[in-house]
Amino acid sequence: MSLPQTRGSLKAVRTPTEITANSVLPARREPLTLVTADGLRLVGELAAPVSGKPRATIVCLHPLPTHGGMMDSHVFRKAAWRLPALAGVAVLRFNMRGTASADGRSEGDFDEARGEGLDLRAAVDWVERAGLPVPWLVGWSFGTDVVLRHGLIDGLPGAILLSPPLRYSTELDLRAWADDGRRVVALVPELDDFLPPDEAAEKFRAVTQLELVPGPGAKHLWVGERWVRWVLDSIVTVVAPEVGVPLPTTWEGPMVRHNDLLAPSAGPEGAESPSGEPK
Helix, strand or coil: CECCCCCEEEEECCCCEECCCCEECCEEEEEEEEECCCCCEEEEEEEECCCCCCCEEEEEECCCHHHCCCCCCHHHHHHHHHHHHHHCEEEEEECCCCCEECCEECCCCCCCCCCHHHHHHHHHHHHHHHCCCCEEEEEECHHHHHHHHHCCCCCCCEEEEECCCCCCCCHHHHHHHHHHCCEEEEEEECCCCCCCHHHHHHHCCCCCCEEEEEECCCCCCCCCHHHHHHHHHHHHHHHCCCCCCCCCCEECCEEEEECHHHCCCCCCCCCCCCCCCCC
């Protein structure tokens, strides 16, 4: 069993304890470097179940890096902290080009969902070489544009879109997914400032196989433990339907209570930027 380096307090819990926003459950955690076709080195991490083969794998594409998005954006970080132990799902997170987090900065510069397609491909290639099963793409905000523009890769079963703004994706991208026919699930906050459910249904009308799931009362950043749990349950329902949801909200065993004050921080999580742009 591998636990994160000491950025918090390790507790050998013997009785069920609530899983909170900073709970880090056991996993095999592997820092990794992805190399893109244009020669950039990207910072990443794989979190996998402590034992046994994962049921599925998710490849996470983070929110807009020019407004604080990174591999540590809170939903993805909590996915890596929980899903290997609670659902047997492996989680690959990485910083796309020009993006920094506490784990380091990826080479290159932000490219408005163009060059980031090579970053996505490098992650998928790494998953395939590692022999990880059933790799689903999970994009959040800007990451959904990267998925929609570049995610039609052979061998991938489909994609999950969190808060898709359709900022960089085009009608041609959407029609390509419609023609391909593979599964697309969009989790859309009811109170999203950029593309709420009714507007999303209209914008995505070309993608006839789209499964649009509104998040009643949620906002773009899915702030709050209630919404983190809802999103993680929704992801597991798609990628590992044999796992019962809702996922457990308590844990009996060792865990770390993460403390950002003990590690470098690339910026606040789970809060809107001053401009109101999505992170």
